[in-house]
Amino acid sequence: MPVVAALGAQWGDEGKGRIVDLLAQQARMIIRSAGGPNAGHTVINQLGTFRLHLVPAGIFNSEATNVIGSNVVVDPAVLISELEMIAAAGVTPGKLYISDRAHVIMPYHIQLDQLEEQAKGEARLGTTGRGVGPAYADKVNRIGIRMGDLLHEETLLSRLTYVLEQKQRILTKLYGVTPSVSLHETYLQYLGYGRRLREYITPIHPIVQRALEQDAPMLLEGNQGALLDLDYGTFPYVTSTATSAPGLLQGAGIPPNRLNSVIGVFKAYTTRVGAGPFPTEQEGSLGDELRERGKEYGTTTGRPRRCGWFDAVLARYVTEVNGIDTIALTKLDVLDSMKRIRICVGYKLHDTELDYLPSTPSVLNAVEPIYEELRGWNQSTSHVRRFEDLPEEAQTYVARICELVGARLGMISIGPERDQMIMITKVF
Ligand code: IMP
Numbered sequence: 001m002p003v004v005a006a007l008g009a010q011w012g013d014e015g016k017g018r019i020v021d022l023l024a025q026q027a028r029m030i031i032r033s034a035g036g037p038n039a040g041h042t043v044i045n046q047l048g049t050f051r052l053h054l055v056p057a058g059i060f061n062s063e064a065t066n067v068i069g070s071n072v073v074v075d076p077a078v079l080i081s082e083l084e085m086i087a088a089a090g091v092t093p094g095k096l097y098i099s100d101r102a103h104v105i106m107p108y109h110i111q112l113d114q115l116e117e118q119a120k121g122e123a124r125l126g127t128t129g130r131g132v133g134p135a136y137a138d139k140v141n142r143i144g145i146r147m148g149d150l151l152h153e154e155t156l157l158s159r160l161t162y163v164l165e166q167k168q169r170i171l172t173k174l175y176g177v178t179p180s181v182s183l184h185e186t187y188l189q190y191l192g193y194g195r196r197l198r199e200y201i202t203p204i205h206p207i208v209q210r211a212l213e214q215d216a217p218m219l220l221e222g223n224q225g226a227l228l229d230l231d232y233g234t235f236p237y238v239t240s241t242a243t244s245a246p247g248l249l250q251g252a253g254i255p256p257n258r259l260n261s262v263i264g265v266f267k268a269y270t271t272r273v274g275a276g277p278f279p280t281e282q283e284g285s286l287g288d289e290l291r292e293r294g295k296e297y298g299t300t301t302g303r304p305r306r307c308g309w310f311d312a313v314l315a316r317y318v319t320e321v322n323g324i325d326t327i328a329l330t331k332l333d334v335l336d337s338m339k340r341i342r343i344c345v346g347y348k349l350h351d352t353e354l355d356y357l358p359s360t361p362s363v364l365n366a367v368e369p370i371y372e373e374l375r376g377w378n379q380s381t382s383h384v385r386r387f388e389d390l391p392e393e394a395q396t397y398v399a400r401i402c403e404l405v406g407a408r409l410g411m412i413s414i415g416p417e418r419d420q421m422i423m424i425t426k427v428f
Contacts, residue, residue, distance in 0.1 A: 011270070027428065028217050029219070031208070033072065037054055037300070055082050065094060067099070067207065073241075098147055099202075108164070110134075114129050133239075220249070237276025262326070267294075268331050271296050271308075279344065313344060313356070335376065335397075336377065340376055348370055377392075381394055
């Protein structure tokens with residue numbers, strides 16, 4: 001299985017970081033294809049706990065090559081501090097390359113992200129405020145600055161002169177904000193980032209192509225979750241780019257016919273940060289219990305996550321849209337003390353049953369989940385390392401999820417440590 005994609009299959013925060021960390025130990029190339037510092041992948045290993053926002057998890061594998069792909073939006077300050085954090089921890093890092101086509105998050109993107117959210121009032125999306133949406137908007141508008149531009153003084157100056165003036169006009173005229181930095185200061189600051197990151201910024205095509213030719217095990221590390229995909233997620237409560245398997249290929253520059261397997265990372269229940277419909281959300285004590293047991297607070301923003309039951313309607317949809325063939329089920333142990341566990345198997349809208357994801361938020365908000373109730377197992381699973389040693393009720397729950405989702409079981413995590421994993425299917 002040389003080329004494997006691992007993607008979050010709900011609304012993000014499925015525990016992708018640890019699955020990707022595990023697979024990255026076996027892969028030779030790890031590619032973060034899309035998204036930006038809105039992501040927060042928690043990796044726990046012998047050197048400590050790391051929250052990675054931009055650097056691929058393969059950085060902890062000294063034999064691996066890591067690539068930040070072309071559809072990533074990079075905040076150079078965040079990336080530099082992440083590299084410093086990794087160096088300070090005494091890691092012998094794998095190689096790192098950053099696509100010269102990746103776009104740069106500039107200070108005005110962060111400012112605009114926050115101002116646009118405030119201006120939306122009740123209709124705000126609950127973005128992470130990291131400038132991701134405005135940076136992608138500039139890319140689509142073809143006025144973005146790319147990582148490669150940071151290495152070319154004249155290109156940087158001429159692009160920045162145009163864009164900065166335009167943004168400052170928006171900031172003053174639309175939001176009444178006085179620009180706090182000059183063109184000169186911004187130019188020097190970003191030129192400095194370019195110098196600092198020069199050794200990593202490069203065309204990635206030859207590097208990726210060589211790995212494909214050698215049939216090297218390659219891992220495409222997903223960003224956010226499939227339900228936050230710009231096209232197939234719960235628009236407008238989504239992120240500003242693709243989070244899907246095809247999106248990962250696009251950002252890596254890998255042709256679709258080279259993809260061998262898609263692993264969907266599903267949490268054993270569901271969470272969501274930010275606004276938007278969430279049919280199986282539990283707002284009372286049950287939601288609180290899941291949040292506390294699962295430590296469901298955002299890695300990037302610290303916000304409490306909304307929690308609810310596993311939604312098999314959404315899970316099946318995501319599986320079909322992304323070609324997920326293997327399930328990585330995370331945080332099963334969070335359900336250890338539940339007496340009864342529910343799975344949403346369908347939606348009811350007035351008198352009609354729906355078995356698909358409606359695209360209009362007000363319709364998705366109005367659906368009533370149809371639940372199937374299963375017995376809980378009421379005992380700890382965190383010591384278990386073989387599927388057949390799980391309590392019978394836990395086996396039944398997992399098997400039912402796989403049946404409803406329509407993919408085989410690959411692995412189950414039952415705690416945050418690297419070894420708290422039940423492996424069922426070999427990936428590479
Ligand atoms: P943005 O990506 O910062 O523009 O935020 C858009 C939506 O995606 C918001 O609801 C965020 O909470 C959500 N989001 C972005 N990144 C992540 C992530 O890594 N995990 C979970 N939610 C995310």
